[in-house]
Amino acid sequence: MTGKLDWTGKRLKLDVGPVAHGGHCVARHEGRVVFVRHALPGEVVLAEVTDDPGKSFCRADAVEVFTAAEGRVAPPCPLADMALGHDRCGGCDWQHADGSTQRELKAAVIREQLQRLAGLDREVEVRELPGGLLRWRTRVRLAVDRVGRPGFHPHRSHRVLPVDDCPITVQGALDGLTDREWPQGAELEVAADADAEVHVTQRERAPQRRRGKRTPVVNTHVRGSGVARERAAGRSWEFSADGFWQVHPAAADTFAQVVGRMAAVPQGGVAWDLYGGVGLFAAVLAEQAGPGGEVSMVESSRRATEDAVANLRDLPQVSFRAGTVEDVLDDDTLPTPDVVVLDPPRKGAGRRIVEAVCAAGPARVVHVACDPAALARDVSLFAEQGYRLADLEAFDAFPMTHHMECIALLEREA
Structure with a gap:
């Protein structure tokens, strides 16, 4: 064979296999992997190749369904209509699946990432948040x-x-x-x-x-x-409207409750809140620690830190560091923590942060993650340092998309 292999524009009849991370399913054709969007596991579809790097895989969009899966539905958005071909909106991945099917697909992705990247076989349930599949994105x-x-x-x-x-x-x-x-x-x-x-x-x-x-x-x-105004964790919040806040109306309050349950900071105890945003989790940790405790919040955005200081002015046990987590853990002397909560960006915490957290010796670490692959990599790194995955809750905080939110509890092994 001479020249670069390129199936772009070619139409393939495919037996669709399992879901994969990223909003597509896996099929195979002539020895190559085809990542197919707008399909569901178990379906037989006609798919058009949209991108072919010339390697062992290519990407395709389903353009016709010969055998439909039980969970397939008509997309509610006209820009998700299969007749549009490549002109479908890229914002939603699963409009062609009913709600229970979407959550099953997301649970399968989490299980696969944990098994492949962290060597863990664990059953996972992705929980629904109130409000349904539509009109949730704020x-x-x-x-x-x-x-x-x-x-x-x-x-x-x-x-x-x-x-x-x-x-x-x-x-x-x-x-x-x-x-x-x-x-x-x-x-x-x-x-x-x-x-x-x-x-x-x-x-x-x-x-x-x-x-x-x-x-x-x-x-x-x-x-x-x-100036955005929100309510969560029994408090009112004000912060820059273009700053970070959870996009689902029920997410902030739900996540605060779960983080609080997993963290369980003792009265008078010490907690770190890394990547603290405008102070949501710091408020929960401070209430648990009480006036005699300490919560150290670290946030790289100075504007978000200023908003957190204003939001938590009634909680003097919270101190604030404006800077990257890496720099603060390298250069600042934080009090020895009983518990660490971290909510890193999509790429995850990574080895440097994980090792620094574990070196501080907290009994528990609560890890909030919006990417299951990044979470699984971090869980593996924590395992190297003697911390086991003790609990995991997952939420469908982004219906119709492939995204989800996971909250993991890691405990130091004796």
Whole structure:
């Protein structure tokens, strides 16, 4: 064979195999792996190859279903219609599956990642959050196309599909945004808070170009006060509307309860809250530790740290470090913890952080993770340091997508 193998555009009849991490299923054709989107395990589909790197695998979209799985349903969003082919929106992976099937698929992914990356065989249940599959997303980012229309990208594409509405966003979040023209190439960050105030931040590159430097991004609040108000863990919260907060309305309160149960900080005890955001978990840990305890919160965003200081002004047992977790653990002397809570970015904590946490010797570590592969890698690293996975709860905090949230308890072995 000469030249690069390239099946792009080729249509293949495939027997669809198991789900894989990333919103697709695995099939095989002529000795190659085909990662198929818009299919379900057990189906027979016609799929068109969309991307072929010329290696042992390629990517494809199902364009026709010959044998449907029991959990298949008609997608509620017109931009998820199979007839659109490559012009389907890339934001949702599982609109063609009913809710129980989506959660079963996510549980299978978690099990597979734990087994493959951490060597653990563990049953997992992905729990449903209140509110159903639609109208749950309070925070969303839209791209703007070349003629000023906002929309979303297809999977693995920079093209923009203009939208009038999005059925997974909360009602009214996009009102007045999709029917007007925006600057070409801008991005819109939309946040609807607990008071139903919609905040919109427009992000665009500054017009000046400086040789050898990245063009700075200009953020402009174009709607709302810019201060989001939320309620969770028995408290009210105020913070920058373009800062981090859980996108599902029930997620913050649910996760705070689970983290609190797993952490179980003793009265007068010491806890670390790493990647602390605006202070949600620090508040829970501080209430458990009481006035005689200590909670050290670390957050790299100075704005989020300032918001946390304001939100937790009634909890003097909480101290705040604005800096990366790596730098703080390297350079700062934190009190020896009984418990560590960490909520790292999608890539996970990694070896450096895991080893630093374990060197401090906490009895328990609570790990909050939005990526099951990153969690499994971190669980394996903790095992190397003598910490076992004692508990795991998983939540369908992102219905219709392949994303999920896991909260793991790691305990130091005797």
